[in-house]
Amino acid sequence: MRTPTPRERVIDLRSDTVTRPTPGMRRAMAEAEVGDDVYGEDPTVRALEEEVAGRFGREAAVLTPSGIMATQVLLRALTRPGDEVVCESDAHVVAYEAGAAAINAQVQFRTVDGDRGRLDADRVRAALRPAAFPYTTLGAISAEETTNRGGGAVHGLDRLRALRALADERGVPFHGDGARLWNALIASGEDPADVGASFTAFSVCLSKGLGAPVGSLAIGDAEVIEVARAWRRRFGGAMRQAGVLAAAGRYALEHHVDRLADDHANARSIADMIAEAWPEALDPTTVATNIVYVDTGAVDAAQVIATLAEQGVAVGAMGDHLLRLVTHLDVDAQACRDAANLLVAAMAPPA
Numbered sequence: 001m002r003t004p005t006p007r008e009r010v011i012d013l014r015s016d017t018v019t020r021p022t023p024g025m026r027r028a029m030a031e032a033e034v035g036d037d038v039y040g041e042d043p044t045v046r047a048l049e050e051e052v053a054g055r056f057g058r059e060a061a062v063l064t065p066s067g068i069m070a071t072q073v074l075l076r077a078l079t080r081p082g083d084e085v086v087c088e089s090d091a092h093v094v095a096y097e098a099g100a101a102a103i104n105a106q107v108q109f110r111t112v113d114g115d116r117g118r119l120d121a122d123r124v125r126a127a128l129r130p131a132a133f134p135y136t137t138l139g140a141i142s143a144e145e146t147t148n149r150g151g152g153a154v155h156g157l158d159r160l161r162a163l164r165a166l167a168d169e170r171g172v173p174f175h176g177d178g179a180r181l182w183n184a185l186i187a188s189g190e191d192p193a194d195v196g197a198s199f200t201a202f203s204v205c206l207s208k209g210l211g212a213p214v215g216s217l218a219i220g221d222a223e224v225i226e227v228a229r230a231w232r233r234r235f236g237g238a239m240r241q242a243g244v245l246a247a248a249g250r251y252a253l254e255h256h257v258d259r260l261a262d263d264h265a266n267a268r269s270i271a272d273m274i275a276e277a278w279p280e281a282l283d284p285t286t287v288a289t290n291i292v293y294v295d296t297g298a299v300d301a302a303q304v305i306a307t308l309a310e311q312g313v314a315v316g317a318m319g320d321h322l323l324r325l326v327t328h329l330d331v332d333a334q335a336c337r338d339a340a341n342l343l344v345a346a347m348a349p350p351a
């Protein structure tokens with residue numbers, strides 16, 4: 001195989017957030033009908049919010065500029081300052097949000113180890129403080145679907161329902177970080193309305209697997225979303241003619257959801273190719289969606305990244321010996337195979 005030079009192309013597998021709007025999406029953005037959304041007058045934003053809430057069988061949704069803001073407004077709406085929120089040890093909300101929940105919702109986290117980022121209701125139950133624990137109050141249970149640090153693993157409806165039942169038992173909300181919930185739905189084939197009903201309130205992103213440039217939504221009952229909307233305003237996330245962004249999201253929903261299956265197949269083929277050459281590097285059967293973690297063994301991840309960079313392939317470092325590859329709209333099957341071949345070669349320990 002001829003090695004692509006960086007000038008010819010970059011196969012960027014660092015994240016599914018690196019996609020650029022397609023020509024069709026750009027047209028939809030250019031033609032979007034807009035108004036001032038703070039006045040509630042942007043028809044495209046309204047249509048997006050209604051469509052997304054409707055897809056999940058829920059009453060309401062609010063558009064936010066980012067996934068982090070969607071999570072933040074929901075945690076603020078669902079909990080009280082000083083509450084304790086239970087989440088998985090490596091969850092995005094505790095690992096990557098710069099302490100946002102401590103500042104915005106003013107909650108503390110109690111983390112529970114999961115398997116590949118997934119929470120298990122029995123383990124969470126065992127970790128919960130007793131209901132009558134002095135002063136520290138459980139505020140919410142939060143789960144990520146799919147799991148980012150967990151390699152794109154899917155909780156699935158049974159686990160989510162068990163977590164919801166536990167939250168109900170304790171009288172607290174069950175929050176979902178659904179940045180890649182679309183991937184979970186495509187992988188599991190589960191009904192979005194069933195999954196949507198399993199959470200008290202949850203977010204989805206349009207700017208990850210779906211390829212929109214900006215945008216996430218917080219989803220739930222009308223009452224909770226009204227409170228979340230007010231927090232969005234306080235956090236500075238209320239936007240004006242946001243219909244140009246919502247149009248990208250609507251386009252993505254129409255054209256880019258079903259094709260997530262291609263991303264999943266590409267991730268699996270990358271995993272299979274690597275495992276064939278380096279069986280210790282990963283177990284390809286654990287690759288359920290679009291994220292592949294690779295243990296580089298004796299070789300430094302930074303060395304592999306540098307070698308690949310020279311060959312026009314970008315992958316992410318998640319540890320000294322751990323790489324992350326994420327498939328998406330802007331990398332086709334051939335590009336993924338090329339990247340996997342180059343990675344296999346780059347992982348060879350020095351002679």
Ligand SMILES: Cc1ncc(COP(=O)(O)O)c(C=O)c1O
Nearest residue numbers: 066067068069092144148177179
């Ligand atoms: C699981 C998860 N939640 C939330 C986010 C935050 O999204 P954003 O970058 O849009 O704030 C990400 C980002 O990749 C994520 O992977």
